[in-house]
Each structure stands twice: as structure tokens, then as C-alpha cells.
Amino acid sequence: MRYFNAGDRIITIDGVDPFAQLFFLHVKFWPMSAAGQQRQGGAHPLSGVANIGRLGNCSDISARDLRPMGQYPRLGKATVLARVFYATLKQHRGALKSICFAPVPRHDLHPCVRRYLTGLITAFQTLCEKVSSNLCDRPRSDDLLNWYDQNARVLPWRIAPALSKSGHLPDPYRVWLSEIMLQQTTVAAVKPYFLKFTSRWPDVRALASAQDPDVMAAWAGLGYYARARNLLKCARAVTDDHNGVFPQELSSLLKLPGIGPYTAAAISAIAFQQDATVVDGNVERVMARLHAVQTPLPDAKIELTQKAARLTPTARPGDYAQAVMDLGATVCTPKKPSCDICPWCANCGALTQGITAELPKKRPKPQKPTRYGIVYYVERADGAVLLERRPDRGLLGGMLGWPGSAWDDAPKDAPPVRATWTTLPQRVRHTFTHFHLELTIKTAQLSLSEPVQHGAFIDRHQFRPAELPTVMRKVFDLVNSAEFGYHQPILKTGHDVP
Numbered sequence: 001m002r003y004f005n006a007g008d009r010i011i012t013i014d015g016v017d018p019f020a021q022l023f024f025l026h027v028k029f030w031p032m033s034a035a036g037q038q039r040q041g042g043a044h045p046l047s048g049v050a051n052i053g054r055l056g057n058c059s060d061i062s063a064r065d066l067r068p069m070g071q072y073p074r075l076g077k078a079t080v081l082a083r084v085f086y087a088t089l090k091q092h093r094g095a096l097k098s099i100c101f102a103p104v105p106r107h108d109l110h111p112c113v114r115r116y117l118t119g120l121i122t123a124f125q126t127l128c129e130k131v132s133s134n135l136c137d138r139p140r141s142d143d144l145l146n147w148y149d150q151n152a153r154v155l156p157w158r159i160a161p162a163l164s165k166s167g168h169l170p171d172p173y174r175v176w177l178s179e180i181m182l183q184q185t186t187v188a189a190v191k192p193y194f195l196k197f198t199s200r201w202p203d204v205r206a207l208a209s210a211q212d213p214d215v216m217a218a219w220a221g222l223g224y225y226a227r228a229r230n231l232l233k234c235a236r237a238v239t240d241d242h243n244g245v246f247p248q249e250l251s252s253l254l255k256l257p258g259i260g261p262y263t264a265a266a267i268s269a270i271a272f273q274q275d276a277t278v279v280d281g282n283v284e285r286v287m288a289r290l291h292a293v294q295t296p297l298p299d300a301k302i303e304l305t306q307k308a309a310r311l312t313p314t315a316r317p318g319d320y321a322q323a324v325m326d327l328g329a330t331v332c333t334p335k336k337p338s339c340d341i342c343p344w345c346a347n348c349g350a351l352t353q354g355i356t357a358e359l360p361k362k363r364p365k366p367q368k369p370t371r372y373g374i375v376y377y378v379e380r381a382d383g384a385v386l387l388e389r390r391p392d393r394g395l396l397g398g399m400l401g402w403p404g405s406a407w408d409d410a411p412k413d414a415p416p417v418r419a420t421w422t423t424l425p426q427r428v429r430h431t432f433t434h435f436h437l438e439l440t441i442k443t444a445q446l447s448l449s450e451p452v453q454h455g456a457f458i459d460r461h462q463f464r465p466a467e468l469p470t471v472m473r474k475v476f477d478l479v480n481s482a483e484f485g486y487h488q489p490i491l492k493t494g495h496d497v498p
């Protein structure tokens, strides 16, 4: 048995100071890299060790002396060790104080005392090594599930973890609807749409029998309108081909319109507690940091999915999927992750290496091009406005919009009617996934009898700007802004003229 003094200098093997031995164990497992020291947000990681070191022999230990080691809240991996350290010392403090006068020559120790000390140190060493190997090897899904049980977000499409643990399952319709809505969008943006849809169409059969324009109008503003068209197709397929019941298996779910691998896994895991791994942007970020994956996205997708799959438990896979999503959304956030409250802080590769801010790495995106277009805002003498429904296929497919030109580098004039046009001095700018768009707006007023080449007039009582996609709504808002003052009070509300 080796003896170390408080300065961690090996002296000899002839005596034992349990306190110094514990100190040594702590030092041994401490991440000593410069990066490790930097990540602690001001508290130097060795300061705790230095405090212990200053105490000298175990006979000096008091509860107050030990407390600082157990109270470093932001030390991640070290916090766990410090807490184990503190708890163990606290538990054995009385015994240590009464029997240890260090350094004690081994031959002077009573055999009982020696056995006691040997047992104590061996037990502590085993404990430390166990904790250390847990820390360094891999995170446990149980730790995350325990955290989720206390910290799950309350969302309108979810059931609470306590209910889920007691065997309840959420409504697959609500899970499916929320997952489709959440693609490319935030929870905050989705909530009002989800509530609107479920109050108007409370189950899949109700949605399947809805009118297409009603669903498209209800979806307006949520973007990615192909999702709304697929939503309807999927609701009808579930109603017609599956008797209104969502299938549980991934293979059957994948055959439904608008359901890809991510959504199928989410429905299967969350709605049916099937053993499926759910990997979205949040999960990718958590996995990249947890395992310190340096490969940039999207190249790292397969590796991150494999790591996520290895962590997915067979028990409560749905809760686990939601737990990782919640961790990514609320703790392991893109900027400034809150590692001090993370249930996996003791196992996190990025935290240990001090590189949380650098991960996940991403391949640089190509610059978005800018396209140009012309839109025509036409108002008739009775206040009706000229709109047209866009073709089902393509951008903003199936949505209402103002008539206009194609969107390209040099758009050609394509007025929907012969009129005297006024070009607004300001343009509308909007960004789609792959390009920026700049729209020139031309306005005109028409008499009641003027024929139009395409589009149709919508009565002012029936026109609801909220049913336009965002870019078309921007056009409407600009035309009706205070600056241009084009029938602003009437059309903004969609109500009748006083």
C-alpha cells in the first residue's frame, strides 16, 4: 500500500493515510488537460484538490473542511467524483478521526485497524474506479429517463411520463400530426396550429373528410406546404386502407404519404412504445457532443444514428425519444448548453474535452442565390381582390397567392389583366430553403366589368389574409401598410367595412 503526502509526492510504502489516499484517487481521476481546466467557467478544477491538500492529515478533517469539495456545481465529471468523495469521507469521518494519526507506520498499526483501513480504501478505490469507468465509458439511458421524469416539457400532443410509465399511450393521430407539423419548425410555432387542427379535426377520420382548401388555409403560415398536402393524403390513406387506425410497424408507416424514416420512428416509438430510434436535429447535436464526434454534418449522420441506436433502451423507448429531444431543446442547446444541469454531464466527451461550443461541426452551406419576381395586387371597385390558387406541385403548391410572374433571374411582366399599374418603391424579401426571393409589387384598381386573364376575385367579406402563405402575406401587408395606405383597415381584418 502506497503512502502519498498532501502534495501527491510518493514517499514510501510503509504507511497509510486514508485521507491522502482518497486525495490521490481524486487527483488520479481528474481530467488534467488545459481544455478540461478551461471549461469550468472560472472555478479552477484544481482548487478543490488544493483545498483538500492544504488540510494535511486525516485527523484534520471536519465537515466544514470537506464541504467545498462537494459543492462545485459546475464541474461536470469532477462534481460526481467530488460528491462521492465528500459523501464517503463524511460517512467515515468519525472513524477516520478516531483511528488515524497519519502518517502511521504500518508496523505500528493494530491488525484490526489495518484491516479496517485496508477495507475502507479498497472499497473507496473500487467505488472511484466504478464511477470513473462509468464516467469515461458511456452514458446510461436510465439517467436521462430519470431526468425526463422530473423535467419533461408539457406539450399538447404528449402524455406525462407518469402516465406513460403506468402503461398509457398517447393518441397516434396527435403524435403523427405534431411530428408532421414540427418538421423544419419550432415547438412555439406549431402549438397554435396543432390546437387549431385538433379542435377542428379531432381525429384522423375527421381530417380525411376535410376539404383541401380548408386544410391548406388552416396550414397557411406554417410553411413547407407539401406537408399539408401529404397530411391530407395520409389521413385518407389511414382511413381508407387501415380502417382509421395508424399501423404500428415502421415498414407499414413508411408506406404512408409524407412519412419518412424520422416520422415513422417517432410515431412507432412515441405512440406505440416500439423499439425505434428517433434522430432529429436535437438528437444529432446531443449525440455529437456526448461522443465528441468531430465529423461534420451531414457526413456524420450515420455515425450519430448508430450511437443514438445503441443508447435507445428497450424499456420506455418512446419516453426516451422524447427525453433526448427535450434535452436537446432545453439543456444541450445550440448555443451555451447548460452542462451543469445535464444528466449526462458526467459522461460527455465534448464537456470533458472543453469543445461543447464547437460541436456539432457542420459542412459549410453553399450561398443561397437570389431570384426575382413580380406580383400584381388588383382591387376591384367593390373591394374584391384578385387571387389565384397555385398549382399543386411546386413551391407553395395548392396555396392561394397573388397573380405573378415566374421567379428567376430576370422575370418577365405577366399582368393578369389590362390595367394602369403602379409599381411600389419597396420590394418584398423572403427566404426559402434554397434561395432568397425579391418581389416587385404592382398595384391596380379595376372597374366591376373588367375581365381578367387568370385568377379570380374574392369578395372582401371572404378574404382572410391569415390564409395566405407568409410571402404572399408580406405582399399584402406592404400594400396595406400605413406608407401606401391601400384599403388598410378593411382588408387587414378580413371583416366587413363599417
Ligand code: SF4
Residues within 6 Å of the ligand: 286, 289, 290, 331, 332, 333, 337, 338, 339, 342, 343, 344, 345, 346, 348, 349, 350, 351, 356
Ligand atoms: S448539455 Fe453539455 S454535458 Fe450535456 S450532452 Fe450537451 S454538451 Fe454534453
